[in-house]
Amino acid sequence: MSDTPQILLAHHLKVLKLPTFLREYDKVARQSAAEGVDHTRYLLRLAELELIDRERRMVERKIKAAGFPAVKSIDSFDFLAIPSLNKMLVLELARCDYINRNENVIAVGNSGTGKTHIALALGLEACRKGRTVGFITASALVHELLEARDEKRLLKLQKQLARFNLLIIDELGYVPLSATGAELLFEVFSRRYERGSTIVTSNLPFDEWTSVFGSERLTGALLDRLTHHVHILELNGDSYRLASARKSRRPQPPEVIQPE
Structure with missing residues (x-):
């Protein structure tokens, strides 16, 4: 008893x-x-x-639901390696006020300069503040949209993408899009216009986006929506991934043994 x-x-x-x-x-x-x-x-x-444990579990669920390929933080980014990047702007964006205002972020720069790292870090901060986040590459998103269209569930997927507080579309410009794929991706941006925030990373400057979408009219309409309320992060310079790899492979000098 x-x-x-x-x-x-x-x-x-x-x-x-x-x-x-x-x-x-x-x-x-x-x-x-x-x-x-x-x-x-x-x-x-x-x-x-x-309350502390409940908040921790909530953040873990949001990170898992976001589909991040890796968890990256702002603290682990080497800003000294990319001097063109506005560190103060990144730290300001980490506060996530831009999400409250349904503003966008575009990170543009050469391959390997850390665009995805910054996007993931901002996504992590959004999860920590209780926002719903989705992460996907541009090519994978277009593939899912085309597949959903063929399976007659496109409207459901479009509504799902529109509901995210923050949608991160990575690697726009690495793969040219078909005409149908470009139109479907444009529809994603249109549905989110002034209703949610979108982070886009691209290795191409804006004047070369036509090579991806294949239409000046479509590209112009996309940029008009995407850049209406936008923060632009420029990451220009050498690939620090490559520099880091070279450094790790650099042979170490032989140990000098002092005579006894």
């Missing part, structure tokens, strides 16, 4: 979906008793632990 209250408490906390409360209540009770903490502060400690 003495175990009944503990069994009932465990049951109730599970029903109420308070796993941290359940896991920590006994340990926190002993700590609070040893410190002479009253029952109100004891409950406050448990509530704070539950």
Whole structure:
């Protein structure tokens, strides 16, 4: 009979979906008793632990749902390697106020300069602030759109893409698009115009985007929507991925052994 209250408490906390409360209540009770903490502060400690853990789980779910190929942070980006990148603007964007205003971000630069890293880092910050995020390459997105059209579920996919607070479209310009693919991608941007934020990374300057979309009219209409409320990040310079690889392969000088 003495175990009944503990069994009932465990049951109730599970029903109420308070796993941290359940896991920590006994340990926190002993700590609070040893410190002479009253029952109100004891409950406050448990509530704070539950909130912290719930927020951590929420962020983990959002990161998983975003489909990031890797988790990258702003702290791990080498800004000194890409002096053309406006670090203060990146740090400002990390606050995610641009998402509240449905503004866009375009990162343009040579291959290997860290455009995807920056996009992923901004996506991570958005997840940490409770925003819904989606990540996909431009070629993969077009493939999914064409497949959805053939399977008569295009409208459902378009609505799903429009609902993200932040949609990251990576590597626009690496692969030319078919006329149909270009039109479907344009529709994605149009549906998100002033309704959600979009981050685009591209290795091409704007005046070469026509080579991707194949139509000056379509490219002009796309840029008109995409750049209406936009922050542009320029990442020009040598590939620091290549520089890092070269550095790691550089032979080390032989160890000098001093005579005894």
